[in-house]
Amino acid sequence: MNEFLLVAGMALATMATRIPVLWWLSLHLLSPGIARALKYVPLAVLSAIIAPIVLLSDGKLAFQVDNAPLIASLVAIFISWRTRSLLLTILLGMAVLLGWRALFAP
Amino acid sequence: MRCEFVVGSLIHLMTNLPVPSTPDSPRAALIAGARDTFPLLVGAWPFGVIFGALAVTSGFSPWGAAAMSAFVFAGSAQFIAVGLSAASTPAAVIILTTFIVNLRHMLYSATLAPHLNRLPRGWLLPLGFWLTDESFVVAAKHFTEADQSPHKHWYLLGSEFAMYANWQLVTWIGILAGQAIQDPRSWGLDFAMVVTFIGMLVPLVKGRPALAAVLIAGGAALLTYGLPNQLGLLLAALFGIAAGVLAERIWPTTESAA
Numbered sequence: 267m268n269e270f271l272l273v274a275g276m277a278l279a280t281m282a283t284r285i286p287v288l289w290w291l292s293l294h295l296l297s298p299g300i301a302r303a304l305k306y307v308p309l310a311v312l313s314a315i316i317a318p319i320v321l322l323s324d325g326k327l328a329f330q331v332d333n334a335p336l337i338a339s340l341v342a343i344f345i346s347w348r349t350r351s352l353l354l355t356i357l358l359g360m361a362v363l364l365g366w367r368a369l370f371a372p
Numbered sequence: 373m374r375c376e377f378v379v380g381s382l383i384h385l386m387t388n389l390p391v392p393s394t395p396d397s398p399r400a401a402l403i404a405g406a407r408d409t410f411p412l413l414v415g416a417w418p419f420g421v422i423f424g425a426l427a428v429t430s431g432f433s434p435w436g437a438a439a440m441s442a443f444v445f446a447g448s449a450q451f452i453a454v455g456l457s458a459a460s461t462p463a464a465v466i467i468l469t470t471f472i473v474n475l476r477h478m479l480y481s482a483t484l485a486p487h488l489n490r491l492p493r494g495w496l497l498p499l500g501f502w503l504t505d506e507s508f509v510v511a512a513k514h515f516t517e518a519d520q521s522p523h524k525h526w527y528l529l530g531s532e533f534a535m536y537a538n539w540q541l542v543t544w545i546g547i548l549a550g551q552a553i554q555d556p557r558s559w560g561l562d563f564a565m566v567v568t569f570i571g572m573l574v575p576l577v578k579g580r581p582a583l584a585a586v587l588i589a590g591g592a593a594l595l596t597y598g599l600p601n602q603l604g605l606l607l608a609a610l611f612g613i614a615a616g617v618l619a620e621r622i623w624p625t626t627e628s629a630a
Contacts, residue, residue: 269436272463276453277443279471285500287478291485292496303617304483305516308509309582310589310612311476312573314605315448315505317590318597319566325597335563342567346574352411355574359567360418363560 332370338363401523405510405530412506413538415568416447420539422562423450424546425553430458434547441543445502445536447565449473452602473602476609480508484528487515491525499525502532509572580623585616 296304320339321327328336342359349355420441427437432454440450449470456466480503488496511528521527577583589612596604 269432270439272453272457272466273436273439273443275463275467276440276449276470279467280444280446280449280474280477281501282471283474283477284481284503285497287481288485288488288496288500288503289493291482292489292491295489296482296486300482301486302620303613304479306582306585306613306616307476307479307483307609308512309573309576309585309616310609311479311505311605312509312569312576313586313589313612314593314608316566316569316573317593317608318604319563321590321594322597327594334560335566338563339566339570342570343574346571350575352568352571353414355571356411356415356564356567359570360564363563363567367560 334363334366334370337366396521396523398523398526401521401526402530402533405507405514405527405532406534407530408514408527409506409510409531409534411571412510412568413534415564415571416506416535416538417542418564419447419562419568420542421546421549423447423454424543424548425550426451426546427454428547428550429553430454432457437547438540438543441539444470445539446470446474446477446504447539451562469602472606475606476505477503479609480505480512483512484508484515488525495525499528499532502529502536504532504535505569506572507531507535509576513576581616581619584619585612588612588615 316339320335321329323333331337338359341362342355345351345358346355423441424437427440427450428434432440440453444450444453452469452473453466456469481500484499484503488499507528510531511524514527515524573586577586589608591608592611593604593608596607598604599607
């Protein structure tokens with residue numbers, strides 16, 4: 267399969283998730299119940315993306331001290347909570363990850 | 373124009389100048405959207421560089437990798453596609469996986485749509501095509517603020533345009549670096565996405581219902597991780613949303629989510 271056909275297919279599949287709902291719902295009002303539920307979308311989706319990456323290793327829970335992503339995430343959560351600064355959270359989180367990895371490198 | 377956004381963002385970050393919270397012209401709203409997205413651009417740098425490098429080291433041509441960033445423009449789906457492609461997965465399966473991984477955009481669209489219902493239809497095509505996790509979170513926060521700025525779609529567009537231009541740039545850096553790097557993933561830079569998302573998530577956690585949504589979505593994502601095509605992500609998100617709604621009934625007086 268040509269890689270450009272693959273990219274075209276992926277582009278169409280992605281647009282199908284981005285445009286039709288926007289189009290339809292901008293014409294029709296949402297019920298208040300649904301609108302209230304949608305408040306939780308960013309919270310729920312971001313949490314569902316992050317949790318397995320940080321807490322699982324080869325499909326198993328990884329709470330060891332050498333799980334650098336876990337340590338770095340805990341630090342990032344703390345920094346974000348205290349400072350509310352996105353940039354600081356990203357930079358210090360990455361620094362902790364790389365530092366912790368170097369510390370536990372075989 | 374993009375340069376102006378970045379310079380504006382840098383100046384804002386360095387001097388922390390007070391900026392009016394209600395941009396009163398389309399241009400001001402466009403710039404405000406890009407400026408508020410700046411930290412997320414930084415967060416996307418390592419991620420985009422790794423994508424470009426990974427794509428060309430797993431069999432994509434430089435133009436194929438660049439086309440994916442230009443026309444698909446969905447970081448996590450692009451990563452997964454490169455991984456599947458390297459494992460000789462049929463294109464139809466990769467395309468279906470892309471669709472499922474990106475289904476969360478439907479939830480984003482549904483959230484933003486009520487704020488965009490007075491726009492001419494033509495606006496919805498670029499606003500939808502460029503929608504990402506990052507611009508969604510930035511815009512959703514801005515849209516729920518009480519003011520009645522008539523230029524909120526310009527704000528979203530500014531955020532999206534900054535993300536898009538940034539993503540093309542870092543993809544190309546990765547593509548060019550890819551020929552030199554052996555195992556780009558081993559650098560750990562793909563973790564940048566996680567800290568970026570943590571930085572987006574934590575300020576949203578206000579009140580018990582929000583915390584319930586986070587814990588249940590995260591827990592459900594762990595339990596459903598084995599499901600194919602990242603279906604677990606979608607299920608976990610739905611569980612988290614349900615948890616937030618139910619928790620709101622238990623603690624109705626608590627300040628709710630953003």
